[in-house]
Amino acid sequence: MAHNAKAIPSKLNTISNETSSSSDAGTLALALKLTPIGENNMRKKSAPPTGAKRKLKTLPLEFETFEDAKAKRIQLIRRLAKSATPVSNALANELAACRKQSRCGSGACPVCNRAFRLRLASEVQRVRPDAFEVIRISLIPASFRVEVYDLPAFDLLRWVSSRRRAFQRALPKEALFVGGVDISLNTFENGDPHWCFHLYGFVLLPKGWGVQNRSKMRRMRAELERRCPPVPKHRRIGAERVLTVGALDSENFDGAFLYAHKGGFYRRSRYAYTREKTGKRSTNAEPQAIPRLAALELSIFLARYRLGSRLILIGFRRHGSRFDRFTLCRERDFQSSQNDG
Structure with a gap:
């Protein structure tokens, strides 16, 4: 790749001898084959936390x-190097220089x-209350859409x-919140591609608050709709659910809250279909790989921000500038509102 920065190939060789599955791709302008930027090959147990001394509970x-x-x-790195632009080559070199004792800290790495996710997991588990109730919130706000290349x-x-x-205005004063922003490339019937900014998070409330109380849940939902309006009906596709508010078993919280700051990004390919039993039209979505050009746009965008920029914390305060060494503390006495309401 004569057009790439000279430092990239040598650094790649020192990182790994593995051959990338995308090495046979053409130039950026022709490389439209779907290849995931965040595709995970996963296993049940993780390696020890990088930069985190505290032991994870779950x-x-x-x-x-x-x-x-x-x-x-x-x-x-290889995809960025093939684009032959100063910005992509600079990011490729930054990622290639990332080492154990000198991490780049790029939002794209x-x-x-x-x-960062390991540290967040250990810190949230350390400072969260021992007894609590949980509400899971998923919200696509009215300002969710950004056009591709914008x-x-x-x-x-x-x-x-x-x-x-x-969210701070909509939630009860005694609530703690751990959430974040998910970014996906959305399409419908393989058309209308756009970036979707989706809010997802977990509300922690004192034990006995009453997450099974329907009137309380309705009030919370109404406040969220008022303070952070979701996509209006005339802009939704079919029966798209743009706001869900539901109780979650607190025992499942430790294994679920990292979804608010995911490790990968995908294309949500939505399509319409007819339900067999009712004959009604509905919509569904399948996660797919993000096309190469859009994946590069997203990587360069994420690199502009520090790790943790997509994180939303309420009732917690983050201390420390290191993405893998920060600490969290609670800003309020959680138990003081245990019998409220």
Whole structure:
């Protein structure tokens, strides 16, 4: 690859001798074959936490291994190098220089993102209450859509800060919240491609708050709709669920909350179908790999931000600038509101 930065091939050789499955691809302009930027080859147990001394209580069964993250990084470096642009070559060199004692900390780096997720898992499990109730929230806000190739103009920090304030106003004062922003490339019937910014998170409430109380759940849902309006009906596709609010067994929290800061990104290919029993039209979606050009756009976009920029915390405070060494603390006495309401 004569057009690539000279430093990239030698650094790749020192990282791994593996051959990338995308090595036979053409130039960026012709490389439209679907190849996942966040595809995970997973196993049940994870390698020890990178940069985290605290022992994890629970880790999701499908958490990516270090080897998986490293392979994805190598694949991404090669794709970036093939694009022959100064920005992509600079990012490729940054990722290629990432080492155990000198991590790059790039928002696009799969290895560093894995280390961040491990640290987040250990810290949340350390500071969360021992007894609590959980509500899981999934919300696609009205401002969810960004056109393909328009990500450079999108201000992630401003968008996340605005959504955080909205959630803080909508949730009960005693609530703690751990959530984040998922980014997917959405299509419908293989058309209308666009980026979707999707909010997902978990509300922790004092034991006895009443997550099975329907009136309380309705009030919370109404407040979320008022403070952070979801996609309006006339813009939805079929019976698309743009806001879900439901109770989660607290025993499943430790293994579920990292979904709020996922390790991979996908294309949601939506399609319409007719239900056999009712004959009604409905929609469904299948996760697929993001096309190469869009995957590169997303990687360059993520590299503009520090790891953790997609994270939304309410009632927790993060201390420390290192993405793999930070600590969390609770901002309020969780038990003081145990009998509220």
